[in-house]
Amino acid sequence: MVISSLTKASLFYRLSSTQYFSTVSPKISQFRNQISLANLLQRYGFPPTQLHSFLAKNQFLLNRSNVHDIQNSLNILLSFKIPQPSFISLLFDCPAVLDSNFLKKWQIGISKFGNLGISPVGICNVLALSRRFRIDPDLFLNRVGVLKDLGFNGGVLTRVLERFPRIIMMKEDDLCEKIGFLEGIGISRYGIEMVFHLFPEVLGFDVENRLKPLLDEFLELGFSENMIRDEIIKDSRVLSMELGEMSRCLGLLKTLKCRAPIEDKIFSEGEFRAGFEVKLRVDCLCKQGLIHREAFKILWKEPRLILYEVEEIEKKIDFLVNTMNYKVGCLVEVPEYLGANFDKQILPRYNVVEYLRSQGALEFDVGLKSLIKPSRLRFYNLYVKPYPECEKMFGRFAEGAAIQGRHPVGMWKLFKPQKYAESKEDVNNTKSFMEPLV
Known part of the structure; x- marks a missing residue:
């Protein structure tokens, strides 16, 4: 049979078209799935700015799942009444939890132990752990029974599952050892x-x-x-302290040079509690990006921090970094910032300087040291008095009010602080807490 040139051309076109669509169509389909999945996740509260990176890291959601199955999985998760922050965190940390078969099994299992009073956050943690280590609901129920026999009841069980869900993987002997x-x-x-x-x-x-x-x-x-x-x-x-940490914290306290009332408040609940309070402040500063040596140095220069609540310190550092746009490392040179009153000193001075900068009244950059260290009167004379419009945001001095000294007579301890330690033992004590943890 003779095949005409027209037939050959038609056959070639069909073969070429088939080959073209066979290679391009899956890409188009995957792209459409990606758009649909992105829209779906966004409707369920997923941050739009992080969708691209999330989908890029979890291509399996596009390859082996369809949007309908994922939507069913999201609905099951929401039926557990998981708070939105924990819900988003669960998807980030363990995206495999969106497996519909896994969630359907746990949906039945959770209905069985609903009377245990486990919080939604605890359920969220259990789901993530169970997906990673292939723990089924029956095994979980068995472990919960063991925990209840050991005395983990009510709020204790919920609290532990919220903060330390790995307890469901621990052996009974290990738990008994902790209790013992x-x-x-x-x-x-x-x-x-x-x-x-x-x-x-x-x-x-x-x-x-x-x-x-x-x-x-x-x-x-x-x-x-x-x-x-x-x-x-x-x-x-207290049990979270590392070996040697209490010794180092007490070493810092022994080298402090501060006013007697501050020292009395620091040790008001005993030496042990004072050392532990130092540890909490050091952890707070290190959490913000400082190293241990820097954290100890800041506390040594500004002992009042030991008396301040950790939340207050975090608030000041957050304002320093995210609003004032300073690096957290500048606290090593200006630890007085953390000792200053936020509402009466830090915020008013910052507002004054920012206003003057916006008006072009400042020909130089006011650093953190120049912002915090001057006395109230000096700062007033430099930045507020020449600009009456700033008095409202700063607060003016009462007319005729005398400027008192910073500390009344008798507030300091009897010894005279030395610029350098007088003996070799004092030098060693001063340096010991500055050394990094080994």
Whole structure:
């Protein structure tokens, strides 16, 4: 049979078209799926700015799932009443949780233990852990039964699942060892419940290599077992201290040079509590991006921080970085910023300087040191008095009011602070807490 040239051309066109669409169509289909999935996630509260990176990292959502299945999965997750921040965090940390078969199985399982009173956040953590380690609802129920037999009831169980969900993977012997350690230092069953409720993360600490050496360190520092027990019950985060950390915090306190009333307040609840308060402030500063050496240096220069609430320190650092646009490292040179009153000193001075800068009245840059360190009167004379419109945002001095000294007579301790330590022992004490943790 003879094939005409027209037939050959038609056949070639069909073959070419088939080959073209077979290679391009999947890409078009994937692109459409990506758009549909992005719109779906956005409707469920997913941040639009992070959609592209999320989908790029999780191509499996486009390859083996369709939008309808993912929508069903999202609906199941929402039926658990998971808070929006935890819901978004769950998708980020464990996108595989969107597997519809997995969620349908857990939807049935959660209905079985709904009377346990587990919070939505706890359920969220359990889902993420179960998906990663292939834990089914029946195994989870079995582990919960073990925990209840050991005394994890009501709010304690919920709190632990919110903060330390890995407890469902722990062996019963390990849990009994933690309980036995706390009983061994004289903490009652009710006290142990309080410890696990306040600091569930202690369940992940090794008794032989972490908790017992920490207890020995406290005893070597001269603290009695009764005091240690009372402090643990009062704030179980004491057990989060690293080995050697309490010694270093107490070393800082011994080298402080501050007014007597401040020192009295720091030690008002005892030396142990004072050392722990130092640890909390150091952790706060390190969380903001500083290293341990810098954090200890800031506390040494500005001891009042030991008396301030951690939330207040975080508020000031957030304003410094996100509003004033300074690097957190500048606190090492100007620790007085954290000791200043936010509403009466930091905010008014910042507003004055920003107003003058916007009006072109400043021919130089006012650094953090120039903003914080001048006295109220000096700052007023430099930046406010020449510009009456700034007095409202700064607050003017009462006419005829005398400017008093910063501290009344007798407020300082009897010793005269030295620029340098006088003895080799003092030098070593001053430097010891500046060394980085090993």
